[in-house]
Amino acid sequence: MLDYFALGVLIFVGITLFYGIIVLHDIPYEIAVHRNHPHQDAIHAAGWVSLFTLHALWPFLWIWAMLYREDRGWGFTGGTPGSGQEADLAQQLAELRQRVEQLEGRATPPQRGQGEV
Structure with a gap:
């Protein structure tokens, strides 16, 4: 009985981690949507690409999404x-x-x- 419970917990943890990583990679896109960023779709697509590049692009996506604000533009x-x-x-x-x-x-x-x- 404990074997099946442990297997269930293992599957639950695996699924939670899988979807957690996907949600984590959508954070820059959600920031871009919230700030009405003009490049929302590009940030979203690059977030998915970042999943397959061992997350190398993700910090740059975060910066890209944070640079723009609707009230001041790019801030330059x-x-x-x-x-x-x-x-x-x-x-x-x-x-x-x-x-x-x-x-x-x-x-x-x-x-x-x-x-x-």
């Missing part, structure tokens, strides 16, 4: 395109140019003999 720029950041920068540049022109207009040019080296 200050904001998402069209967020108005360019308009703000252009306005600041125009204000600075205006201030420089005002300061240059107020300054009197140096007279000959004064300030020259």
Whole structure:
């Protein structure tokens, strides 16, 4: 009787490990879905390929899935395109140019003999 129980436990553990590894390899895909990643399908396919490459790709898939966030994109720029950041920068540049022109207009040019080296 204990032989059959041990065999059942062994089969249960084997099946649990098999499906556990599959679930583990879907973690980067689930992260990509949660973050609305533009490469969700590629990450999912690479996760399955990683099962057959002795898990060599899996850490890179994790990083790939974690890099993208919908609110900030890939994170390499200050904001998402069209967020108005360019308009703000252009306005600041125009204000600075205006201030420089005002300061240059107020300054009197140096007279000959004064300030020259």
